[in-house]
Amino acid sequence: MTSAVSRGRASLRDVALYYSRNAAAVDLSDNTNRWGVPPAAAAALRGAHRAMRYPEPYAQSLKEVIAEYLDVDANCVTTGCGSDGVLDSAIRAFADAGDRIAIAQPTFPMTEVFARVNGLVPLSIPLTDGYDLDVEGMLAGAPRLAYVCAPNNPTGTCVTRARIEALARGLDGVLIVDEAYADFAESSCLDLARSQPNVLVVRTMSKAFGLAGARVGFAVGQAALVREVEKSRGPFRVSVSGAAAATAALRHDLPWVRSRAMDAIAVRERLIRELQVRGLTPLPSAANFVFVPVAGAMALAKVMEANGVSVRAFRGLAPVSPALAASNGEALRITCAPWPEIELALAALDAARAEAACT
Numbered sequence: 001m002t003s004a005v006s007r008g009r010a011s012l013r014d015v016a017l018y019y020s021r022n023a024a025a026v027d028l029s030d031n032t033n034r035w036g037v038p039p040a041a042a043a044a045l046r047g048a049h050r051a052m053r054y055p056e057p058y059a060q061s062l063k064e065v066i067a068e069y070l071d072v073d074a075n076c077v078t079t080g081c082g083s084d085g086v087l088d089s090a091i092r093a094f095a096d097a098g099d100r101i102a103i104a105q106p107t108f109p110m111t112e113v114f115a116r117v118n119g120l121v122p123l124s125i126p127l128t129d130g131y132d133l134d135v136e137g138m139l140a141g142a143p144r145l146a147y148v149c150a151p152n153n154p155t156g157t158c159v160t161r162a163r164i165e166a167l168a169r170g171l172d173g174v175l176i177v178d179e180a181y182a183d184f185a186e187s188s189c190l191d192l193a194r195s196q197p198n199v200l201v202v203r204t205m206s207k208a209f210g211l212a213g214a215r216v217g218f219a220v221g222q223a224a225l226v227r228e229v230e231k232s233r234g235p236f237r238v239s240v241s242g243a244a245a246a247t248a249a250l251r252h253d254l255p256w257v258r259s260r261a262m263d264a265i266a267v268r269e270r271l272i273r274e275l276q277v278r279g280l281t282p283l284p285s286a287a288n289f290v291f292v293p294v295a296g297a298m299a300l301a302k303v304m305e306a307n308g309v310s311v312r313a314f315r316g317l318a319p320v321s322p323a324l325a326a327s328n329g330e331a332l333r334i335t336c337a338p339w340p341e342i343e344l345a346l347a348a349l350d351a352a353r354a355e356a357a358c359t
């Protein structure tokens, strides 16, 4: 029998633990930087000697470096333990338990988890069949919060700017724009975070900046908005080594980061062509990964993993487009990497499809 203690809070009942990964040697499953850790950040991680002391409570020095990087005021910046930490804090800052959050789906699954953990009611609003925002749908439940990921994980697509603006205007609450992949895209909503009182743009050091293990994320919004997120966040959320790595990366590694992002974009376009040559229908991508709806994706990924390459497989995605309807909501997401790794991935995919065709 489950005791009252081990059963936990009611709102945790539908929350699962994050899947534990057992990735193959060529791991193209999580959109991290396959070119590595940028050099100044790597040196800073080796030299983080002050770990016997607490970090700055609100990472003030790091906020100043981020502010300079983005050309905003430091009191318009908040930080966290990854952008996961920032999203969790922001969700808690602007909604009470029982409030609704509209989430444009399919998207990054952790947002719904943070919503539930904080007692919110997530409303899943499907993207349109062109992977754009259904603004009316997002507003229909009078949510206190709305979440849009742009470029979107896992589809790689971007919603149109006009619809993001319309959502921000129509919302009686806060719009969170997750820009984890903005470094690979042509546009950003940073300017909206400056000009609109209810827009928070969230970024991460985990993807283009090659520092997923350092766990540093940040967000930009007007000072009054950011202040609430800081309260909800609490002190000491960025470690001494995380702050050191992120600071070094933003001060010294920008040319490295930009150059690797350009490499990822070139690989992305070449990978899309290779998938098309195989008769598949990958979506256009503004991120460092390619999303390809394909029936049997779970089985394909399993065979690919046995052949040494991990990619992310999805099933049960909302059939928001004809391609996703045709694949029964199944798809593969492949992280861009140095081309020799993509060649291994394509060979593993070919082998997996050949095997599937035989059974």
Ligand SMILES: *Cc1c(COP(=O)(O)O)cnc(C)c1O
Binding pocket: 031, 081, 082, 083, 084, 085, 108, 149, 153, 178, 180, 203, 204, 205, 206, 212, 215, 216, 217
């Ligand atoms: C990877 C990812 C994150 C999480 O990044 P961390 O900063 O490592 O917590 C947030 N949002 C999206 C859309 C992501 O893909």
